[in-house]
Amino acid sequence: MHPILILLLLFIIFRVLKTWGFPMRLPSAGFKYVYVEFDGTVREVDSEEQQYLLAEYHPNDGNRPYIKSNYWSRTPDQKIHGYLKRIRVPWWININTDTSLSFTAFDITKYCNKWYFNNEQDHQTYPVSDVACPNCQTKTSVNFKDLEKHQHSDFSNLKADDHNEIAQLAKRIPELPNSFLDYYCSNCQTATRIYYKSWGGGKHGEYGFLLQNILTVNVE
């Protein structure tokens, strides 16, 4: 067969697999569904999620789990995350056995250049941490003063709806840091919240902040 025909055939097979959600790996033991994280990594679901997935729902129930049709399918706001049948995870993608919501995609260290602040090393307004918007990469600068102002505070810069949506998402972080700071991306208006730990009380009155998670909701 002509090499171009072989390539074409492979391409068609790939398209069919992608669209129809054919089995992408050999059947194996384990729970029927797994979870695809925001960054495309795949992990096993925990027992709470299993119950949620096995419960019966009315077809119109808004609480029904969202199940992806194939690995590449996206939510209306173009995010890859969601539950997926194990058998539809492409064979070259590893399924993480750690169900403890590692939240790699929420890990702020992937989005900024500085996550540790200390009153003895950092000035009020510099150096800053440039936090990239997870949606459009536009940077927002955060300094020591901002973090100090918002520590242990419930004050949110977001509209109530966005605030609630992010707070809901935050419930999935195993140990929620004690402080947060939030804003709308200046470019794409994505509601963004940084969770950080305010620490302090050392012998020399040292204190500071540790940026930990970044959560977003898209604004329509």
Ligand SMILES: [Zn+2]
């Ligand atoms: Zn943005």
